[in-house]
Amino acid sequence: MLWNIAFQTLLYDRGKLFAGLIGVIFSVVLVNIQGGLFFGLIHKASLLVDRSGADIWVGHSGMHNVDFPHNIPERWIYRIRSIEGVQAAEPIRIGFGEISLPDGNYEGVNVVGITEGTDLGRAFEIVEGPEDALSYSDGVIVDQCDNQKLLDPAIGDVREISGNRVRISGKSHGVLSFLVNPYVFTTYVRAAEFVGSDPSTASYFLVRVKPGVDREQVCAEIRRRLSDVAAMPAEEYAAISVNFWMTRTGIGLSFGAATFLGLLVGLVMVGQTLYAMVLDRISEFATLKAIGASEREIVVLLTAQSGMVAIVGIAVGLAFTVGIRHLFSTPQASIQIPPGLYIASAALVFTICLAASALPYLRVRRVDPHSVLQG
Template identity: 30%
Template sequence: MLGIFKIAYKLLVNDRAKFAALLVGITFAVFLMIQMTSLFSGVLSRSSATVINIGATMWVMDPAVQTVANSIPMPDYVLDEVRSIPGVKYAVPLYSGGALAKLRDGTYQFVTVMGLDDATLFGRPRLIDGNIQDIFAENGFIVIKDAEFAKLENPTIGTEFELNDHRVKIVGIGEVATSGLFGVPTLYTTYNRALQYLPNTRFTASYILVEPKTASDAAVIAGRVHAMGYLALTKDQFIDKIAAFYTFRTGLGTNILLMTVISFIVGLSISGQTFYTFIIENLEKFGALKAIGAKSRELVAMILFQAAFTALTGYGLGIGLCAVMIWLARLRIPDYAAVITFPNIGLAFAMVVIIAGISSYVGVRKVLTIEPFDIFRG
């Protein structure tokens, strides 16, 4: 069988034009599939940036909340009710809102403001410059150094600007696990200062962050919160809820799915047609092998080997090309969201296997019907 595979390999690569066309078709299809699904994964990851960065075990919110960005304030008594639930280790409020910052040069920049519980500062970012205690100083804010940092004119410790006619002083520069989705710089301050600086309704708490005493207490807490008319989700459940919103309630999921299917069809049509042409042009060689004693199963093995070799080579080239393109894009566009994940790679591999299977099926049917007499008759 090893000899059969060597013959199949030589037949495949000797016709460089057809081999190159097969590789280009599959590589291009894999590139598009990985690119589209990676962009989708990156967007979903960025959409849950606040949930990931804060790191709370459970989130209490209004049932109408769809994403972490469209928070609906809750009455203050909800916090007291949650703290009184058996199984709650602690619960703290979180403010999340947006405002316009007036920079030193007079320009305006929209920013996201996160207000942390004054007593615990739960969810605070990791500081790379400054002292976390300075956040309690007058007008103290922490700025996140991410892809949007430059939009605030690269502030340093002591930089000042205006926020809703209030003076803001940068007392720390922090970093978080992931940047946000919408290209907006992020500021952290205390909960009470956020309420003081930003206009609010009579309800103020955007979310309540809860830490259960044990993992089993999460279900009990969720049930009690539901009885109050509110929603309690674990970190993973909240991330899934946000992902479901962007996947099914917006056009994002449909558009990405459509582009992925188109990529699959392009790869299938190019590789299938090219492989069929390759089989037709080498039909005499397959007939000669059959005439000298090659069995049908050996010819089938040759075609399967050729299809698998081409598909896997194109698969690797497609992933490599996509990785290079994402790397180059991030050099020029720091907040580019695409990220290659194992599910993306697995989905592309499954589609490549289908492409190789259909292409080889077309070739196998043609080769199995050939008779040596037809080849040597001319």
């Protein structure tokens, strides 16, 4: 009975109902899209780690961000390879350089040098050019999504990186840096020339352990043999790289503030809509109280109205979110929405809508049922 009254009351004034739904839909879409953009952006901070194919990353004891390494002696890798349970270990070089552009200018790049013949550190999949692009003389791989920054390089084009001749021998897709600098992949040996580093040093060692081997034990043994390095599972270093940008910049605060603003707008719109509906029918609520409706029944009625607005608005908002993600997500502005975010946003907005019903309840609570009898 009460649910039917609540439903009929909402449908009676479709204009106010539509305004309330807009508030809920807006909140759901904003929370998910903002969250998706945040996850898509911050994922770039650990992209090299996530796609490295390594179980363990080994670097300088102060390693805190994958794009800013401190070099370590390359010869140390032999101690790691001799550890029981290690299947493979390869060095990788990461550093900054400048690539020449056809118009005479330069573009800063992140140079990543990987060992030929191994998939450790291979964060890219070639979509243009031969699969063995790095085996070509002076060959480098750039990303299609950086074409605009690099002024549309074609396969076979000759450029320079830090004064060294290079040839665009392959292109990847979607391998973008958290920084504005494009990634350029090359061989481990060439990378030392491009970034001007000591050829006897490496940025990191990438380690793959044998199946069934405890990675933490291998990390502990690496630290025991090499006291000046840090060794940690790949997912742990990925989290550290992400945390570096979260704590050193205002990214988390800015995205969080925008998301909170969306929730606040939704709360105000839903609360205002329900309150306006109650004001228009205050005499009807007084009548309900006059004929014996309890406080509990009034609360159930208002809660039912909020719940109906929330359920419909959330369903429509999630549908809009999926459509927006499908149409507008790109490697440059990736919208990555995990299932947990959909669930959390729906639960949060539903809770806020229920909380919004407290505003009209405070008004109904003050209604004197005798006013109806006196009328």
